[in-house]
Amino acid sequence: MPLLQAATAVRENAYAPYSRFKVGAAIRSASGAIFAGCNVENVAYPEGTCAEAGAIAAMVAAGETVIAEVLVIADSPSPVPPCGGCRQKIAEFAPQDARVTLCTTDGVSRTMTVADLLPGVFSAAHMDRA
Ligand code: THU
Numbered sequence: 121m122p123l124l125q126a127a128t129a130v131r132e133n134a135y136a137p138y139s140r141f142k143v144g145a146a147i148r149s150a151s152g153a154i155f156a157g158c159n160v161e162n163v164a165y166p167e168g169t170c171a172e173a174g175a176i177a178a179m180v181a182a183g184e185t186v187i188a189e190v191l192v193i194a195d196s197p198s199p200v201p202p203c204g205g206c207r208q209k210i211a212e213f214a215p216q217d218a219r220v221t222l223c224t225t226d227g228v229s230r231t232m233t234v235a236d237l238l239p240g241v242f243s244a245a246h247m248d249r250a
Pocket of ligand 1: 136139141143158159161162168169170171172192200202203206236
C-alpha cells in the first residue's frame with residue numbers, strides 16, 4: 121500500500137531527539153499524488169512540528185489543497201492518534217468522510233474518518249455572521 125510505504129519510509133527521517141518518538145504521515149491528495157512528512161522537533165520544544173503538519177505543508181507547497189486520505193504511523197502500543205492541532209489541520213483540507221488510518225510499526229491499524237477524528241469541527245461556516 122503506497123501510503124503505508126511512504127509514511128514508513130519518511131518516519132525514518134523524523135528528527136525527534138527530545139521525545140525519541142518518530143512519526144511518519146502520508147497524504148494522498150485529490151490528484152492521486154502522495155505527500156509525506158515526519159515530525160521535526162526543536163530544543164525550544166513548542167517549535168517542533170508534527171508529521172501530519174509536514175505532509176500537509178508538502179502538499180500545499182506542491183499546489184494542492186484537497187486531502188483524499190491520510191495515514192499516520194509510529195512505534196506506539198496502539199495506533200497513534202493525531203494530536204488536536206493536527207486534527208484541525210487535516211480537517212482544513214479534507215472532506216469529512218476522508219479516510220484516516222492510524223498505524224503501529226508492528227502492523228496494528230485502525231481506520232476512521234475525518235469526522236470521527238474531530239467531531240464538532242470549527243469551520244468557516246461558523247464565521248458567517250462576522
Ligand atoms: N507527533 C506527531 O508528529 N504526530 C502525532 O500524531 C502525534 C505526535 C509528534 C510530536 C512530537 O515530535 C512527538 O510526536 C511527541 O509528541
